[in-house]
Amino acid sequence: MVDVKPLVEALVHARRGRLAAGAALGGLALVAGLAARALRTPATPEGAAAPAAPAVGEDEARLMLRAMVAATLADGMIDKDERQRLDAAVQASGLARDGAAWLEAEIADPADLDTIADAVNTPEQATRIYSAVRLSVLADTLQEREFLKRLAEALDVPGEAVDRIEGELAA
Numbered sequence: 001m002v003d004v005k006p007l008v009e010a011l012v013h014a015r016r017g018r019l020a021a022g023a024a025l026g027g028l029a030l031v032a033g034l035a036a037r038a039l040r041t042p043a044t045p046e047g048a049a050a051p052a053a054p055a056v057g058e059d060e061a062r063l064m065l066r067a068m069v070a071a072t073l074a075d076g077m078i079d080k081d082e083r084q085r086l087d088a089a090v091q092a093s094g095l096a097r098d099g100a101a102w103l104e105a106e107i108a109d110p111a112d113l114d115t116i117a118d119a120v121n122t123p124e125q126a127t128r129i130y131s132a133v134r135l136s137v138l139a140d141t142l143q144e145r146e147f148l149k150r151l152a153e154a155l156d157v158p159g160e161a162v163d164r165i166e167g168e169l170a171a
Contacts (some may be wrong), residue, residue: 005061007099010089011068011136028056031064031135034168035127038161056128063119064132066111067151069103071137073110074147082138117154126155127165134165 005028012027056064072082090099120126130152139145152162 006093008061010092031132035131038164067133068136069106070110075141075143113154130157
């Protein structure tokens, strides 16, 4: 079985914008940090340190990647820019042959929302999955934006957390 963590890292690194600088810490660390900040309550003191995010395991990274692929395919196709980004991520991951084969199999048979949601065990994990998908997908089509909305609902990610994630990506 292919270790997909490097592929998730590479897809998150491909994200453009202000958060890209934070990706130097590691794509999975960026995802975990974004999710942890999104789940902070208004009652959390401003200077308080966020709880340490658990390391993302291989199963969770695989689920993140499956959700990323499903989001990319939400509009029914992978456009030229998306394909180039996926191919570049496979190359950057160092998993060229195995990673490409795994990715092509996932593209041919992407996970549905129920499958993704059923594999999630905690609100923190759900928010990390949503954060990873949101970081990796440009959401430039109505179908992709609708997929993100349905993903957040299926994962039971609180609306306030979704708003915080969107706010950080827009800044």
